[in-house]
Amino acid sequence: MKTLLCALLFCLCIGEASAQQYLVFFRHKAPATHSLNNPSAFLSQRALERRQRYGLSIDSTDLPIPNTFITQLEAVPGVRVLNRSRWLNAVSISAPVAAVNQVGNLPFVANTRQVRTNLQPANRVSKPMMGAEAEVTTSTLGPTGTQENFYQYGRSEKQVNIHKGVFLHNLGLRGGTMVIGLLDAGFYRYHSLPAFDSTRSRGRVLGTWDFVAGDTSVAEDDAHGMQCFSIIAANMPGTFVGTAPEASFYLYRSEDAGSETQVEELNWVSAAERLDSAGGDMISSSLGYNQFDNGLGSYTYADMNGGVSITARGADLAARKGILVINSAGNEGASAWRYISTPADGDSVLAIGAIDTAGNSAAFSSYGPASDGKIKPDVVSVGVRTVLQSANGSIATGNGTSFSCPNMAGLAACLWQGFPERNNWEIMEAMRSSGSLATAPNSRLGFGIPDMRIATGILLKQNASATISAAACGALIQWQSKDVATMRYQIERLDPGSSNFKTVGTVNANGENWGNKSYQFTDRPEGLTGNFTYRIQQVLDTSANSFYAVYLDTISISNLPACHTSQRYNITPNPTNGNAQLQLNFSETLSRVTLQLYNQAGQQLWKQQLDKPAGLYQQSLPTTLLAAGKYYLRIASEDRIITTLELVKL
Structure with missing residues (x-):
């Protein structure tokens, strides 16, 4: 056309x-x-x-x-x-x-x-984001995957889960409320290639514009943007699934693949503004600038300080409008330039370097820092043999920070979907802080490989709140956090004069959908008085091989009066190297009492339900079957947790 x-x-x-x-x-x-x-x-x-x-x-x-x-x-x-x-x-x-x-x-x-100038450039610059990194290796990639997760990722599983991205998807955070603007050189055949079937059928391409040609058609131009698009949006079960398959998109061609001039920088800013006006949330840009044709406006490394270039200034303004800007760091690591390009130098830009699926740095990935000394790249993602959609219809792999950028951008969208009350800066900081090198960043990998479980925990702690008050013979602990039904909370108490916390209660999360929930727990520290400290641990991942939990809050109460009730519960002997019994000495009859025994990883090992008559009642515990270690016995009646006792097997 x-x-x-x-x-x-x-x-x-x-x-x-x-x-x-x-x-x-x-x-x-x-x-x-x-x-x-x-x-x-x-x-x-x-x-x-x-x-x-x-x-x-x-x-x-x-x-x-x-x-x-x-x-x-x-x-x-x-x-x-x-x-x-x-x-x-x-x-x-x-x-x-x-x-x-x-x-x-x-x-x-x-x-x-x-x-x-319309004169043939005497010094035509090869595009740092459009040359070697658009090299694609086509291969036959058959369906593969497991049945345990929401998506069957196929060949893209490693590039998603190096960041624990599967964790977000299993929570229901798949980009569904997010709008991402892709800025690139074209989105060749996106309207017919198989990776985008789901995106097309659900109407998730919200708009397009070509800032080079001045029209709405972007599907006959360069394939580079299409490849980047597929890394986020693909949904081909068992073959190729992207990092945010349920997100919506604006596709903007701001780059002229046949030249390298500063007019493309202004195109980039114009595209960012169009996304802002449309209400977009994020920019994923696999473009970068340093040298230009015929030297017109070329930058030096000293200019890579986030305040000089047109695109860095535009990116900063986009961030001021609440947009999260994610950009590839560049492919100059093995070239004479060596360093990041712009707008990756912006302090408001999350610059993405490249690694392979084993976490090794890609030789081509540009080095930091920015010329003013700030850490760049910010983080890294898979940009070596990244699985993507090729222009000929097959699923292929490619190399470049162009491809690590959308891989990370899609997961950032899923994370932000879970915490829309947090702004773009807070999402960016959570991703940096979740990196594998968060405490010791460097100029090669930045803050390292972000872990989406850790980032989720960071934002949960920022979002959660807890209070404590004296209740009838005990402490009433109330809190709110975000969760799904597969999660749980453990309440730990530090007694007066003690130096160790002990678990006194477990509360299971409720509701199938991710969102804010409120809970409460009453603890009755019988026979003790004084100052008590409690902390609330949220267990995000309960599986034994990937257990992960965060402490949401620590709260204290002073002068809690001693409890002297008609209820008594005790394990004897404790510690034990053989048999043990639970003694329940309740004055009243209790129906539907549930006993549950857990290990330290939170796995339920044993469960018993009973109706307890008035007076002393004894129940044998399966301690002879337990390995040495620490265990927790939770006692509940109907929907009320009575207490949790600690059991030590020698």
Whole structure:
């Protein structure tokens, strides 16, 4: 279609042969076409809701460029406005050299900058994000996977689960509420390739725009963006599943694969602004800039400080609007440049380096730090033999930080879906803090390989709250956190004069869907008085081979009165190297008493239900079958947990 269009407009193309491309920066935005008092005229409802949710103000950078500026520019003979940036208060134009002085003399123009000449470049720059990293190895990848997880990942399982991404998906966090903007050089055949069947059938491509050609069609251009798209969106059970298969997307072509100029940087910012206006949440960009054709505007490593380049400034503004910006670090690790490119240098950008599925750094992955010394890359993901959709319809593998970026971006979307009350900075910091090198970051791997279980735990601790108060003969502990039914909570108590916490209760999570829940537990420390400290542990992963838990909160209560009740419970002997009995000495009759014995990993080993008559009741425990160690016996009556006793087997 576009090839045909160029053929039909051949005469026009010849007519513009003498035109060059420039960036035009404006002094101000007066007289404004729009008003900050009516933001719905230029921002969608979803964009306004994002600003309200995170307490972000609407300011002059949100105002569109005045229409009068565009009218006066295009009144200059030969000038054509290509793209606009309200954040940078600039436009890109095509114009003959003779018209540039006239443009510069307009009263609202601050300066102009030539960024492209139509002369054949004497020094054509190979694209750091579009060359070697788009190398794809096609292979026959048959269905594979297990039946234990929500998705059957097939060949992509390792690249997802190196970050414990399967954990998020099994919680129901699969990107379903998130909107991701992909900025790239094209999304070749995305509307027909099999990796996108699910995305297409569910209408999850919300919009497209080509900032190079100025139209909505992006499916006949470069395949690089399509490959990146597939790493997030694919849903081919048993063959290839991406990191956020239920997310929605905007596909923006900002990159011209046939050149390398600063006009593409302004395209990038314009695309970020379009995503912002549409209400998008995140940017996944596998693009980067350092050197340009004919040296027009080329950067040095000293410029890689997050404050110089057009795209770094645009990325910072996107972050100010509440958007999470994730960008590939670059493929210059083995080249003379060596370092990260921009916008990966931005402090508001999560820059992604590349590793293989064994966690080894890729030789091509760009080094940090940024020139101002900040840690870059921020984190790393799989960019060596990354499974992706190829242009010929097969499932293939490719190398590059272009591919580690969307792999990480999809999981960031799933994590943020679980904690929408947290802003983009908090999500980014949770991912850094969950990295395998979080305490000792370096210039090769940054903060390391993020672990989505750890990141979830970090955000749970930020989100949870707990209170404690004196109840009738005991302490009432109340808390709220996010969970699903497969999780549980363990209540631990530190007695007066003791140096060790002991488990006094277990509460199972309820509800099949991830969300905020509230719980309470009453502890009766019989025969003890004074100051007590409690802590609440949330067990996120209860399986024996991947047990993981976090302490949500520690709370204390002073002068808790001693409990002297008609209820008594005791294990004797304890510790034991043989038989042991539970003694229940309740004055009343209790029906449906449940006894449950757990090991330290939280696995239930034994369960007994009984009706206890009034008075002393003794129950033998299966201690002869237990290995040496510490165990916990939970005693409950109907829906009320009475207590949890500690048992030691010698």
